[in-house]
Amino acid sequence: MTIVPTGSAGRPTTPSDQGVGPLLRAWREQRRVSQLELALRAGSSARHVSFVETGRSRPSEEMVLRLAEHLDVPVRERNALLLAAGYAPRYPETPLDDPSMDALREGVERLIQGYEPYPALVMNATYDVMAANRGISMLLDGVPESLLVPPLNAMRLTLHPEGLAPRIQNLRAWRGHLLEQMERQIALRRSEPLRALYEEVAAYPLPPGTPDDKPGEEAGAEASAYFALPMRIEHEGRVLSFISSVSTFNTPMDVTVAELAIETFLPADPATVKYLHALLS
Known part of the structure; x- marks a missing residue:
């Protein structure tokens, strides 16, 4: 993408x-x-x-x-x-389609393509998806077209009751993680568009049949099996497990670049590794 x-x-x-x-x-x-x-x-x-x-x-x-x-x-x-303070802005905000951004765009696209078959995407400060690889496209199989109209938004796609939410096996825990992440970003950036997005996705109803978290039992099992909270998502009858990692640019000198984030999804178990390599390699 x-x-x-x-x-x-x-x-x-x-x-x-x-x-x-x-x-x-x-x-x-x-x-x-x-x-x-x-x-x-x-x-x-x-x-x-x-x-x-x-x-x-x-x-x-x-x-x-x-x-x-x-x-x-x-x-x-x-x-x-x-x-x-009466001074000119120091940092430009260059559109991503500007020719001066060619090297950045090409480098980021090579990076997320090189991460295949594992999912990876690029987002801006309000979680709009700027680019994604085949691993992400695979996870979006079956999502209604109404949610795939550009600009795609990672939070809407994940938490909407017609998006990925019904397929996420540990939705309550993963939803809580995402909302806490957004709260931290709102405190850091004080962004009104981000706050509006948070209020929207936080109000989404849980899909019918979403299981309750089992105190101690399920949380303890996940803690012993994984080194971080995984996203456990169903795909074509299989449950895949991913640990996410978010990277940003060091010492950015442009507003656009400062607000870009690259999220990668690392397989959390051997079965997920084997399935992705068989499906996308």
Whole structure:
């Protein structure tokens, strides 16, 4: 599946009417860092950080970026901080179909194709699927066309009662894992589109007949058999088990690249390995 460009994944990068100070204070409080601790990390003083937050002092462009880095502010929101402080955005947001992204697209597509026969996909910050390999296409067999209209969304495909959800054997545990993952991303990015997606998928009803988790028994069995929570999914009468891993780009300098994630699904048992190699190799 070829990489498909989609719209902006985060909330608009706009300056605050109140200036950069309240934005920095909100990020600092969200990260639970004191003014003194932030000042020490950034090589400044608690007095200067206080003056910046209250608007008594206008930080330099370098200081805005330094504080944002030590607060682990996402790249998109660093642009918002710069705008609020009266500076130009530092990080571009280049569409994936731009010629300058050719090397990135080709490299990512080679990576996920090289992972075959195991499933792998590329997502943006709101879990829209930008590219996927044959392993993912295999898992989507039987999903209604209405859910496969681009842009595909990994969370909708997985949790919708007409999507993969009826085939996931440990749906309650896997659903809980995915919703917790989204909650962590919302806390990190403060993205309104991501929050809207969370509210949508969290409201999906469980498919009829979804078994209850068995306290102790099933959880204990999974804990002893696997090193991480697996997704156990039925495919053509067989139950396949996967452990997922998510990778991001190190030190991205572009908003688009910063919000890309590559999720790969590692077979969690020998039977899954054998079945995938026989089916897709």
